Every structure is written in structure tokens, then in C-alpha cells.
Amino acid sequence: MPNKVTIWKLRNSNPLRKSYVNNNIKLNEFNALIQITVEFSRYLYPFIREILQSKEDLEKNSVIWNDFNKRFVELIKERFNIDSMKVKKLLNQSENDEIIVRLLLTLSFCISNQGYQKLKNFLLDI
Amino acid sequence: MMQNKLSFHQSSVSLEIIGLPDFSNNENNDQISIISQWKLTIIDKPLIEGKIEHLLPIMDAFYIYSNLLIKNEIPSYESKLIDIKAENLHIHTIVLKSSKPNIKPLILKIGNSLLSDTINCFDQLNESSKVKIKKTSAYNEAPKKSKLGINNKVKLFDFIMPPFIAICSLILLSSTFIYFYNPVEVKEKNELLNPN
Numbered sequence: 101m102p103n104k105v106t107i108w109k110l111r112n113s114n115p116l117r118k119s120y121v122n123n124n125i126k127l128n129e130f131n132a133l134i135q136i137t138v139e140f141s142r143y144l145y146p147f148i149r150e151i152l153q154s155k156e157d158l159e160k161n162s163v164i165w166n167d168f169n170k171r172f173v174e175l176i177k178e179r180f181n182i183d184s185m186k187v188k189k190l191l192n193q194s195e196n197d198e199i200i201v202r203l204l205l206t207l208s209f210c211i212s213n214q215g216y217q218k219l220k221n222f223l224l225d226i
Numbered sequence: 227m228m229q230n231k232l233s234f235h236q237s238s239v240s241l242e243i244i245g246l247p248d249f250s251n252n253e254n255n256d257q258i259s260i261i262s263q264w265k266l267t268i269i270d271k272p273l274i275e276g277k278i279e280h281l282l283p284i285m286d287a288f289y290i291y292s293n294l295l296i297k298n299e300i301p302s303y304e305s306k307l308i309d310i311k312a313e314n315l316h317i318h319t320i321v322l323k324s325s326k327p328n329i330k331p332l333i334l335k336i337g338n339s340l341l342s343d344t345i346n347c348f349d350q351l352n353e354s355s356k357v358k359i360k361k362t363s364a365y366n367e368a369p370k371k372s373k374l375g376i377n378n379k380v381k382l383f384d385f386i387m388p389p390f391i392a393i394c395s396l397i398l399l400s401s402t403f404i405y406f407y408n409p410v411e412v413k414e415k416n417e418l419l420n421p422n
Contacts, residue, residue: 146237149237152316155316155338157337202315205341208338212346212350222297225297
């Protein structure tokens with residue numbers, strides 16, 4: 101990744117985004133995006149863990165989970181194509197909890213040095 | 227002889243490995259190749275400990291279970307030593323069965339946060355250069371789809387080969403009839419039989 105602009109452009113390859121541009125991602129770009137995701141997951145692991153823990157016992161500590169969920173939905177509404185059925189699923193309060201938990205779990209399992217390979221395997225296996 | 231101890235920590239979980247280096251392989255004093263004991267400490271839960279023959283199946287169970295959990299499949303794992311089942315998406319029940327008779331199984335309930343801590347401790351152990359351990363089959367498991375790709379090639383080969391062989395044999399067989407059947411000769415014979 102030569103600069104941040106390249107990453108910003110690559111984000112638009114996501115068909116769920118409003119600003120979707122039909123670009124075929126190259127293999128090295130795909131690998132680089134995975135690498136960036138793993139590095140961020142490692143850095144953010146304490147927060148990811150806190151969010152997961154908050155969801156485990158909502159009666160005791162629901163603030164973190166609710167804040168995260170609210171922000172997640174806000175970002176989706178702001179940047180994603182809300183006419184898409186997949187995006188509607190992400191916004192549906194009754195369905196999105198499960199999706200978010202699985203996403204956070206996937207990230208939390210990939211923070212080791214081999215995390216890059218693990219995440220790649222997970223993505224190719226979905 | 228003093229045994230080596232190595233610990234791997236991740237938030238609320240720590241894994242301790244106790245053992246000796248394999249001096250016959252000229253290993254350093256601080257290495258562990260012969261694991262005599264291991265201890266898995268999860269905060270607020272009973273201590274889990276055992277020998278090397280228990281560690282690998284337990285690691286396997288955790289890796290397989292976590293893969294099932296992510297892949298949206300029914301997260302359930304059962305073996306002689308350990309069962310892991312999901313109570314819901316957030317709580318997981320672990321049943322550790324003792325190999326000794328008349329000992330009740332140990333039942334633990336852990337959340338997603340402790341599950342990911344445990345997996346990360348096992349990852350650290352797998353990646354450690356100081357502990358030589360056989361990699362579990364489920365660690366860094368290659369995606370099924372790539373395996374399927376290879377299978378598809380085999381299937382395609384199986385699919386194409388029988389008709390290909392059939393056509394080849396038909397051509398070979400029919401070409402031999404050229405030697406037995408001469409149309410001019412047959413015509414002459416017919417003329418002799420029916421002179422009119």
C-alpha cells in the first residue's frame with residue numbers, strides 16, 4: 101500500500117458501500133487489506149474483548165455493547181447502500197447482534213503472529 | 227534436574243508449560259521439548275492441568291469449536307476427553323472428563339471473551355520458538371474450498387475420461403472393419419448372384 105489514498109480507494113471495492121466502484125482487487129491488495137485488519141485487531145483487542153464481555157452479561161454491563169451497536173448502525177447508515185438486502189440485515193436490530201458478535205470473534209481469534217494466515221483461511225472458507 | 231517453565235498470557239487466561247529440553251538434540255537449556263505438565267488458568271474458574279497427551283486434544287477441541295462458531299455452523303464438539311457446546315452465542319459450556327475412574331467431569335462455563343483469550347494463549351504456544359510441540363490439525367486449517375477445488379479437478383477428470391475412452395475405442399474398432407468390408411467386392415458378388 102503506497103499511501104492512505106490507495107487504502108481509501110480500495111474500500112470502495114466493497115459492493116455494499118454507497119461509493120462502490122467496480123474494481124477487481126488484486127491478490128497483493130487483498131493480502132494487504134488482511135494484514136491491515138489483523139494489525140488493527142491486535143491493537144484493538146482490549147476493546148474488542150470488552151465489547152464481547154459486555155454482550156455476555158447485558159444486565160450487569162450493557163453500556164459498552166449498546167454504544168458500539170449504536171455507532172456500528174450509524175456508520176452503516178452513513179456509508180453503506182441501505183437499499184441492499186444485505187445492508188438491511190446489518191441494520192435490523194433483531195438480526196445484527198449475531199453478525200456483529202461473529203465479526204468481533206473472528207477478529208479476536210486472529211491477533212497472533214499467524215493471524216494473517218488464519219483470517220485469510222476464514223475469509224476463503226466463508 | 228530443574229524443569230523449565232514457560233508462561234503465555236492473554237488478559238484473563240494464562241497457560242503454563244513445564245518440561246525439559248531434549249539434550250540429545252543439542253537443544254538450549256531454556257527450551258522445552260519434553261512437556262511433563264501444563265496448567266491452564268482462567269480467572270474465577272477452576273485450574274485445568276494435565277499431561278502432554280491431554281493438551282493436544284484439548285487444543286484441537288478449542289480450535290475446531292472456534293472455527294465452527296465463526297462459520298455459522300452448529301458449534302458443538304465431543305470427544306473422550308472434552309465436550310464443548312454453545313449454550314447460546316455468548317456462553318459456552320466445557321465438560322472436561324477425567325481419564326481416571328470415579329472422578330466427576332469438570333464443567334466450566336465461559337463467555338466469548340474468555341474463549342478468545344484461551345485461543346490466543348494456544349496460538350502463542352503454537353508460535354513459540356522455545357516450546358517444541360506437535361501442531362494440532364485444526365490450527366491454521368486450510369480452507370475447505372481450496373480442498374474442494376482439487377476435488378473438483380478429480381471429479382472433472384472422472385467425468386471426462388469414460389466418454390473419451392469410449393469414443394477412442396469406437397474409432398479404433400470401427401477402423402478395423404475397413405479391412406473386412408470392401409464395397410467394390412460386395413458389389414461384384416451381388417452382380418454375379420443377380421445377373422439381371
